Amino acid sequence: MVGSNRNHLSDAHAFASKPNLESNTMSSPAARREAGFRAPVGVDTTRASIARVYDYSLDGKDNYPVDRAALAAILEVAPGQREVSRLNRRWLHRVVRYLAGSAGIDQFLDVGAGLPTVCNTHQVAQQENRDVQVVYVDNDPLCCAHGRALLEENANTHYLCGDLLEDGTLLENEGVSRYLDPGRPIGLIVCGVLHHVDDSLDPAAVVRGYTDRLANGSFVAITSFWAPADENRELHALAKRLEWAFTEMGVGSGWYRTREQQLEYFGGLELIEPGLVGLADWWPAGPLTRPRWPEEQLILGGVGHKPLPAPPRIHFV
Template sequence: MSKNLPEIDPTTPSIARVYDAFLGGKDHYEVDRQVYQQILQIAPESARTGQEARYWLIRAVRFLAGGAGIDQFLDLGSGLPTAENTHQAVQRINPEAQVVYVDNDPMVAAHGRALLEENDRTRFVVGDLREPEEILQDPIVSRYLDWTRPMALIQCNTLHHVADQDDPAGVMAKYIDALPSGSYIAISHLFDPADGSSRAALAQEAQAKFMALMGTCVFRTREQVESFFKGTEIVEPGLVHPFEWWPDGPLTTARVDGDYLLITGVARKP
């Protein structure tokens, strides 16, 4: 552990715990469930959207550990281990793969400590993904990841919690600049089509509710999300909704507006 964190506060909603509620987990409090329920009132399908994001993450890291041959992963804003996590999906393909998680939530940190005891190829760093210089210089990150070889950097449902004034594109540029040639990045981000459609209206309504309840969450346009990939080449099928990114089988359920409020992509640094 590279830092000490404040105690867990059960009276204030936490991003990680609210996502845990969306994914059907058990590591959250009443204050987090209240946020979850209020978002469901606006977009009843948002729980499914959260699950789709996790399914996408699993497919993406399987691709990275398999076909792309990546054996080291830096997962930023990793969240709570509600469903299958990066290290589990990766190490099923390559048991020797190294995974370093980074998060600044104290409950996530507690789970991170437990991970260290059960998996010697997995590490946890207490840190803020908005501070790339600090993360990249962390002794665990520099010791357990080989910065002379390609790696994968994961930003799953994280960057929409980085406010515009914190310059998410600049933050990503610093990470990408530090990555060795042949590395990959994987990003999922809440999406505002900004086209006057019912989907755009839902995005704005959901953003307003998240901001009122938690003071964080920005639905961004395709162009804004594309800016986070600068300096890389997005692999097929491009920047798409999570259910469109190399699905495991045919789409079997009808899609509604909320399903389209997340976009995902994987890209390679030349």
């Protein structure tokens, strides 16, 4: 590691090794791990970490040789995979700007937030409304250490250790509810997370656990790897090769799912136009300046809205 990066990681190692009372109340049930959940890597330098590989794909410095080797294996299959990470970040920025601005959402829960990078959720949201509350959550202690050190810039921004798969969901967690009011609309961000949840854990059911508990008027923003199936057999073949690279050669997870499977994530929600589409097609910031890499087409994003109840009808007699 280069000089400043080594300092960041050693500081995070020390922070992550300290007892964390909040994380004790936010631990994932052991049964879920037995069902196929891959435990977070944390400060283990012998195993590739999802968060650190993603950091490296964005040209970050908080990663180790094992993480760079994992991404190299993925790039052997898809040389443009770094652009997928950048595309994902740009999509997140546009969505958060819309939710905190036009949609009027003033509290966000960003699940699987990962390592801090350039222009994070709270920075985008608080440009629209400085009073927006943002809670980041990740199950990796290294991410939590970095997040607390670098992202908690004001009283409205918090980084907690927790897990998407918690019993009762994070919405019922005492740490989260300390800062977010579950009785009011929330912007739930699940960006680049569900493709790391094994089929045996039923990711659609996991999301339903959240949407059932969200207040009316809330929004759910999701991106996930796409397997086109009959929509494009050539791209589908690339998706299957990439899935193998992620799961067998990379980070141990990274499943590509069909459009139909991903639409299940939005059950009970109204999809905001243009629906579940390629990330570059979701309210793009401007015209394309180059042809898309094939791998850039293998990730979909959508924003669902939990509608407010219809107003009562007035009957005239």
